[in-house]
Amino acid sequence: MKRRFPDDRSNLEARFAAQRLAFGPMMFQATRVLRRCGALAFLYKRELDGASVEELAEAVDISLYAARILLEAGLAAELVQLEGDRYVITRVGYFVLRDPMTEVNMNFVHDVCYRSMFHFEEALAEGKPAGLREHGDWATVYEGLTQLPTHVRDSWLAFDHYYSDGVFEGVLPKVFASEPARVLDVGGNTGKFALACCGHDPKVEITIVDLPRQLELAKANLREAGVASRVEFVAANMLDPEVALPGGHDVIWMSQFLDCFSEAEIVHILECAARVMDADTRLYILETYWDRQDYEAARYAVINTSLYFTAIANGNSKMYHSERMQACLEQAGLVLDADLGTMGYHTLFRCKKAQG
Amino acid sequence: MKRRFPDDRSNLEARFAAQRLAFGPMMFQATRVLRRCGALAFLYKRELDGASVEELAEAVDISLYAARILLEAGLAAELVQLEGDRYVITRVGYFVLRDPMTEVNMNFVHDVCYRSMFHFEEALAEGKPAGLREHGDWATVYEGLTQLPTHVRDSWLAFDHYYSDGVFEGVLPKVFASEPARVLDVGGNTGKFALACCGHDPKVEITIVDLPRQLELAKANLREAGVASRVEFVAANMLDPEVALPGGHDVIWMSQFLDCFSEAEIVHILECAARVMDADTRLYILETYWDRQDYEAARYAVINTSLYFTAIANGNSKMYHSERMQACLEQAGLVLDADLGTMGYHTLFRCKKAQG
Numbered sequence: 001m002k003r004r005f006p007d008d009r010s011n012l013e014a015r016f017a018a019q020r021l022a023f024g025p026m027m028f029q030a031t032r033v034l035r036r037c038g039a040l041a042f043l044y045k046r047e048l049d050g051a052s053v054e055e056l057a058e059a060v061d062i063s064l065y066a067a068r069i070l071l072e073a074g075l076a077a078e079l080v081q082l083e084g085d086r087y088v089i090t091r092v093g094y095f096v097l098r099d100p101m102t103e104v105n106m107n108f109v110h111d112v113c114y115r116s117m118f119h120f121e122e123a124l125a126e127g128k129p130a131g132l133r134e135h136g137d138w139a140t141v142y143e144g145l146t147q148l149p150t151h152v153r154d155s156w157l158a159f160d161h162y163y164s165d166g167v168f169e170g171v172l173p174k175v176f177a178s179e180p181a182r183v184l185d186v187g188g189n190t191g192k193f194a195l196a197c198c199g200h201d202p203k204v205e206i207t208i209v210d211l212p213r214q215l216e217l218a219k220a221n222l223r224e225a226g227v228a229s230r231v232e233f234v235a236a237n238m239l240d241p242e243v244a245l246p247g248g249h250d251v252i253w254m255s256q257f258l259d260c261f262s263e264a265e266i267v268h269i270l271e272c273a274a275r276v277m278d279a280d281t282r283l284y285i286l287e288t289y290w291d292r293q294d295y296e297a298a299r300y301a302v303i304n305t306s307l308y309f310t311a312i313a314n315g316n317s318k319m320y321h322s323e324r325m326q327a328c329l330e331q332a333g334l335v336l337d338a339d340l341g342t343m344g345y346h347t348l349f350r351c352k353k354a355q356g
Numbered sequence: 357m358k359r360r361f362p363d364d365r366s367n368l369e370a371r372f373a374a375q376r377l378a379f380g381p382m383m384f385q386a387t388r389v390l391r392r393c394g395a396l397a398f399l400y401k402r403e404l405d406g407a408s409v410e411e412l413a414e415a416v417d418i419s420l421y422a423a424r425i426l427l428e429a430g431l432a433a434e435l436v437q438l439e440g441d442r443y444v445i446t447r448v449g450y451f452v453l454r455d456p457m458t459e460v461n462m463n464f465v466h467d468v469c470y471r472s473m474f475h476f477e478e479a480l481a482e483g484k485p486a487g488l489r490e491h492g493d494w495a496t497v498y499e500g501l502t503q504l505p506t507h508v509r510d511s512w513l514a515f516d517h518y519y520s521d522g523v524f525e526g527v528l529p530k531v532f533a534s535e536p537a538r539v540l541d542v543g544g545n546t547g548k549f550a551l552a553c554c555g556h557d558p559k560v561e562i563t564i565v566d567l568p569r570q571l572e573l574a575k576a577n578l579r580e581a582g583v584a585s586r587v588e589f590v591a592a593n594m595l596d597p598e599v600a601l602p603g604g605h606d607v608i609w610m611s612q613f614l615d616c617f618s619e620a621e622i623v624h625i626l627e628c629a630a631r632v633m634d635a636d637t638r639l640y641i642l643e644t645y646w647d648r649q650d651y652e653a654a655r656y657a658v659i660n661t662s663l664y665f666t667a668i669a670n671g672n673s674k675m676y677h678s679e680r681m682q683a684c685l686e687q688a689g690l691v692l693d694a695d696l697g698t699m700g701y702h703t704l705f706r707c708k709k710a711q712g
Contacts (some may be wrong), residue, residue, distance in 0.1 A: 030663055088371070109382065316421060
């Protein structure tokens with residue numbers, strides 16, 4: 001009897017898919033260089049006429065050998081197609097050339113992740129970011145961020161911004177629908193959300209809680225924006241078992257914060273929040289869940305980001321399934337009050353204390 | 357007017373294909389660990405019933421966190437499929453688990469290529485194997501082979517053998533059809549072909565030409581096999597401009613030798629051969645050409661091997677298109693006498709001196 005599988009691929013297709021995984025690092029580097037050396041840009045200009053090996057080598061000033069290596073790799077990666085002896089850029093090649101998401105991902109993978117991912121197996125086994133040592137001697141990437149070489153930090157920030165920029169715009173009307181007077185921003189980081197709140201509502205007062213190092217950055221940014229008088233800064237390490245959050249806020253806000261922690265740590269942080277919440281307090285959680293993405297490429301990027309958390313960031317966090325977050329809420333004595341839907345890559349949950 | 361591309365992918369499909377390239381190194385490492393930790397083997401046993409995260413974590417003794425990270429990565433890589441809350445292995449997962457070609461390729465990529473490929477861009481720009489420094493301080497990988505750590509050398513040899521083993525069986529009857537009395541084996545390496553010849557024909561005499569270091573290995577192997585008396589050993593560096601091959605052979609043999617050289621070097625080596633050939637001498641060239649592969653996965657593997665030559669082996673050679681080899685033959689005053697077809701990954705060319 002033939003063995004059955006849930007996918008309807010033929011053996012030939014499955015074997016080819018397996019080779020694509022097996023040679024992933026090779027094709028990645030070739031794709032990256034095809035883009036960087038100007039080959040894809042040149043082929044894009046040539047439209048359906050394409051270019052011969054010789055024309056490409058001359059146009060982008062590389063050796064004939066390099067041109068052959070790159071174009072043949074491009075053929076395997078399906079970035080180019082061979083028409084007679086002319087290489088023509090495909091739609092995939094076009095996306096590698098022009099799509100900002102692809103560029104941001106490739107730079108992040110090369111500059112931040114590539115070398116570190118060699119230690120992925122060790123990281124998973126130990127629950128520690130074993131790949132981080134390729135960058136420096138830190139316990140988590142957050143400690144080392146300011147010390148990373150400029151191009152590495154730039155790639156890290158570009159990745160972070162690409163998936164987050166603009167999200168507050170859609171979120172603020174929902175958070176401010178209840179006209180909160182005081183907002184507690186847990187893990188306020190550089191003060192971006194606090195600043196957006198101050199701009200959105202002229203009276204709201206914000207309390208930012210974060211590690212001392214982050215608070216300095218937030219303070220500087222909010223002072224520069226002239227709104228520091230409306231913001232209070234509270235230094236706290238949310239992993240400290242004895243940590244307590246300040247009380248008296250209408251809204252508690254956690255944006256892209258909980259994905260930096262393990263499930264056990266998330267429950268601990270949510271319990272801290274629950275302790276300062278009453279029946280009217282609302283906790284808003286903004287996260288990128290891998291099960292809540294609009295299209296396949298987005299889900300793919302979010303899942304891949306988990307591997308970065310394992311090997312480089314902290315060794316024990318990830319991009320979660322939305323149901324895991326709900327399980328954490330429940331354990332912390334909270335419930336989902338309203339699922340406010342997905343904006344871009346992010347989903348906004350409004351939570352409240354469980355009754356009883 | 358809409359921009360046209362030669363492929364018929366939608367924008368969504370093309371964008372997803374671009375992300376697969378962009379995250380190639382991440383998916384590679386996750387795939388590798390899914391296989392090594394026993395997760396794929398366990399899921400294979402569970403057939404269409406699959407397993408929950410908890411069952412898998414317990415069965416292969418990894419943390420729940422590790423199980424989630426791996427299974428979600430497997431979902432993105434299409435190694436598993438989610439049926440309700442159970443992960444079921446796909447046909448692709450099965451090939452990653454059981455296909456020897458996939459295993460050999462993954463080990464080769466991880467152990468030999470992964471770290472070195474970080475320097476691919478530099479290697480291409482300089483025409484030097486810039487990635488080799490991750491393994492040691494050698495000019496080419498061949499100098500360092502015996503000094504590589506055991507697991508790296510094993511992965512290298514397994515890759516080499518996978519694509520070559522068994523090929524002589526199909527080739528020998530064709531080479532010996534003309535009953536040659538004396539065969540010149542240029543780049544005889546470990547003496548494998550010479551040994552096969554001695555087994556195939558009880559009278560034939562072989563001359564092996566190679567670098568002194570390789571000859572020692574070949575000598576030892578042929579002595580052990582008890583056929584050393586029928587083999588002559590000639591030390592020569594084929595890149596030496598003054599090098600001359602010994603004359604008086606009916607057949608000259610070059611197996612998987614020319615792909616270790618640039619086109620200019622190939623022409624030089626072929627010219628050396630032409631100088632000792634008369635109208636009756638036949639030169640047999642056995643090579644893996646990327647345009648002569650039976651199926652897509654094979655072409656893919658052969659093209660990817662070129663990137664290894666660039667970044668690690670020597671910086672200037674590759675797996676060639678069969679027409680490039682014919683162009684080299686022509687430049688050296690030789691012509692293709694007969695295309696003896698493809699056996700597995702290899703194509704056998706019989707060549708002779710051009711008339712005139």
